Amino acid sequence: MRAELEALLEFHRAMRVYYAERPQATLPPDVAAVRLALLEEELQEYREALAAGDLVEIADALTDLLYVLLGTMISHGLQEVAEDLFAEVHRSNMTKLGPDGQVVYREDGKVLKPPTFEPPDLRRVLRAHGVEVP
Numbered sequence: 001m002r003a004e005l006e007a008l009l010e011f012h013r014a015m016r017v018y019y020a021e022r023p024q025a026t027l028p029p030d031v032a033a034v035r036l037a038l039l040e041e042e043l044q045e046y047r048e049a050l051a052a053g054d055l056v057e058i059a060d061a062l063t064d065l066l067y068v069l070l071g072t073m074i075s076h077g078l079q080e081v082a083e084d085l086f087a088e089v090h091r092s093n094m095t096k097l098g099p100d101g102q103v104v105y106r107e108d109g110k111v112l113k114p115p116t117f118e119p120p121d122l123r124r125v126l127r128a129h130g131v132e133v134p
Contacts, residue, residue, distance in 0.1 A: 001070075001086065005079045008070045020077030023131045027075055035075055038068045081129045085122055092120035 012019040018031045027035065042065040049057030073082050097103060098114040106112055126133050 001083050004066075004070055005074065005082055008067070008074050009079060012071065012074060017071070019071075019074045019079075023077045023081065023126065023129075025076070031075060035068075035072045039065070039072065042068050081126060081131070084125045084129065088120045088122060088125045092118055 009019065011017065018028065026032075042061055046058065046061035046065060049061050070082075073079065078085065095116060095118040096111050096113055099116050104112045104114060123133050
């Protein structure tokens with residue numbers, strides 16, 4: 001993910017698109033509006049490509065979503081902590097495997113959390129990177 005985040009920083013710098021040097025919760029209102037609109041636009045493109053069964057357009061929409069999502073992460077200044085945040089969420093998600101090695105699914109196919117589920121400790125990850133969070 002490091003190479004992808006560096007590519008996004010290169011894009012933001014070249015295009016003079018807003019990004020933060022350090023993690024921050026807030027964005028300028030116009031930046032927040034653009035980030036949300038871009039994410040919604042690419043998600044809608046994925047919906048349409050999925051409905052059409054068009055693999056090329058699905059690939060395009062998902063790649064654009066990833067590009068916009070990583071760009072939004074650097075807008076919040078999370079580029080130096082993104083990989084560790086992802087690793088912590090992955091660690092947590094793997095605890096959804098029950099102690100008996102079984103997975104419990106909801107009717108729609110979502111994996112449910114067993115009693116042994118451990119939520120991600122993103123506060124710890126952020127603090128480990130020197131970010132002050134309450």
